[in-house]
Amino acid sequence: MNKRSFVSITDYSKEKMLKILDYAAEFEANPNRDTLANKVVATLFFEPSTRTKLSFETAINRLGGKVIGFSDASTTSSSKGESLKDTIVMVSNYADLIVIRHPLDGAARYASEVADIPVINAGDGSNQHPTQTMLDLYSIKKTQGTLENLNIVMVGDLKYGRTVHSLLMAMSHFNPSFTFIAPDELKMPDEYKQFCYEKGIKYHEESELKDISNADILYMTRVQKERFQDIIEYEKVKNIYTLRNKMLDNTKPTMRVLHPLPRVNEIDTDVDANEKAYYFKQAKNGVFARQAIICDALGLI
Amino acid sequence: MLDKKKGLVVVAIENGTVIDQIPPDKLFKVVSILNLDTLDCQITVGNNLKSNKIGTKGIIKITGKYFEPSVINKIALIAPNAKLNIIKDYQVIEKRNIDIPDEINNIIRCANPKCITNNEPVETLFHVIDKENVKVKCHYCERSISQESIIMK
Numbered sequence: 001m002n003k004r005s006f007v008s009i010t011d012y013s014k015e016k017m018l019k020i021l022d023y024a025a026e027f028e029a030n031p032n033r034d035t036l037a038n039k040v041v042a043t044l045f046f047e048p049s050t051r052t053k054l055s056f057e058t059a060i061n062r063l064g065g066k067v068i069g070f071s072d073a074s075t076t077s078s079s080k081g082e083s084l085k086d087t088i089v090m091v092s093n094y095a096d097l098i099v100i101r102h103p104l105d106g107a108a109r110y111a112s113e114v115a116d117i118p119v120i121n122a123g124d125g126s127n128q129h130p131t132q133t134m135l136d137l138y139s140i141k142k143t144q145g146t147l148e149n150l151n152i153v154m155v156g157d158l159k160y161g162r163t164v165h166s167l168l169m170a171m172s173h174f175n176p177s178f179t180f181i182a183p184d185e186l187k188m189p190d191e192y193k194q195f196c197y198e199k200g201i202k203y204h205e206e207s208e209l210k211d212i213s214n215a216d217i218l219y220m221t222r223v224q225k226e227r228f229q230d231i232i233e234y235e236k237v238k239n240i241y242t243l244r245n246k247m248l249d250n251t252k253p254t255m256r257v258l259h260p261l262p263r264v265n266e267i268d269t270d271v272d273a274n275e276k277a278y279y280f281k282q283a284k285n286g287v288f289a290r291q292a293i294i295c296d297a298l299g300l301i
Numbered sequence: 302m303l304d305k306k307k308g309l310v311v312v313a314i315e316n317g318t319v320i321d322q323i324p325p326d327k328l329f330k331v332v333s334i335l336n337l338d339t340l341d342c343q344i345t346v347g348n349n350l351k352s353n354k355i356g357t358k359g360i361i362k363i364t365g366k367y368f369e370p371s372v373i374n375k376i377a378l379i380a381p382n383a384k385l386n387i388i389k390d391y392q393v394i395e396k397r398n399i400d401i402p403d404e405i406n407n408i409i410r411c412a413n414p415k416c417i418t419n420n421e422p423v424e425t426l427f428h429v430i431d432k433e434n435v436k437v438k439c440h441y442c443e444r445s446i447s448q449e450s451i452i453m454k
């Protein structure tokens with residue numbers, strides 16, 4: 001097991017998070033470097049995720065590193081029945097760092113234990129996607145100037161949405177106030193509310209996207225049809241959680257709308273031109289956050 | 302244990318370990334977790350015995366065998382209220398409670414079918430996050446599992 005692996009957001013202390021964010025800002029100021037010259041990074045995507053793969057590979061290429069890997073397990077030996085362990089051990093012989101995306105929960109932790117090189121989790125099933133959380137934090141810090149004492153409003157699928165759970169854990173270091181807005185079927189799990197309670201973090205729950213005048217960050221997520229047992233329930237709620245431009249009228253001037261993307265219909269396209277819409281810039285920030293995370297995993301910063 | 306009317310319920314042992322107050326439905330799980338079926342020492346197993354404390358109980362007496370706490374604590378997940386008696390020369394020289402360990406290695410199965418441990422030959426590992434209510438968290442998929450959902454391997 002390599003101690004520099006980044007599998008879960010809880011692998012980072014508050015200090016470590018802040019350090020990574022500082023480095024991300026430096027990479028944003030000067031993204032093209034040769035820090036990864038002579039380094040080979042394996043991007044192993046056992047399920048396709050074009051967006052995440054492009055972001056990681058852009059980060060690696062801008063740092064002068066080389067990329068090996070695959071983008072779909074159906075083209076690899078694992079489709080011939082090779083175990084994950086064997087694939088990881090083999091790739092450990094070739095590369096300096098592994099970036100892994102896998103459909104099974106816990107696959108990245110397991111990979112980090114069988115590899116003797118560091119492993120970065122680019123999403124393991126419905127469990128963790130910690131580099132997404134770091135780019136969310138970077139976006140929040142960049143737009144608000146701080147991570148401390150912010151009002152974070154989370155909207156949509158708060159039950160299965162791993163990005164909101166990880167963001168909640170990460171923000172817990174910075175004295176936030178949360179508002180959870182979700183339909184009954186997709187409410188924030190008790191486990192996370194209990195976590196807030198134990199940490200003394202203020203939160204309240206609502207079932208409609210109405211009063212967001214106090215929000216510093218509006219974190220939108222996708223409400224997916226397949227999450228509903230009852231399709232009629234989905235039809236009832238799907239439009240309640242759609243953000244439209246006029247709903248931003250009475251919000252703070254510094255408020256920003258974030259979304260892990262891809263969006264479907266939960267943010268109307270009429271929001272895109274509003275200066276409060278930040279989701280596309282947020283995706284761009286992913287490259288800088290990942291540059292910092294990769295360099296940290298390799299012990300280069 | 303010698304009852305005049307009923308005769309010898311469970312024989313006394315000279316030296317060894319007695320695990321008492323086991324819930325009857327957990328008795329044979331305790332046998333399997335401690336791998337008692339692989340021991341060649343004398344073992345007496347009694348089940349559905351009358352207990353003043355828990356109604357009916359199971360009891361296991363293992364002659365000439367003492368267990369490391371780390372081994373015996375494995376049964377904490379299924380029989381946290383069991384009692385352990387260490388016997389020497391027919392005397393109970395030590396009574397021990399079962400302590401729930403901080404980590405549980407390869408004894409329980411993850412309840413999440415999408416967990417890597419249910420799809421690859423991976424030893425399971427759970428962190429105990431609540432000893433009082435016996436709540437554990439999978440080291441791999443990070444899912445929390447409460448006592449009633451715990452499945453033994």
Ligand SMILES: [Zn+2]
Binds near residue numbers: 413441442
């Ligand atoms: Zn698991």
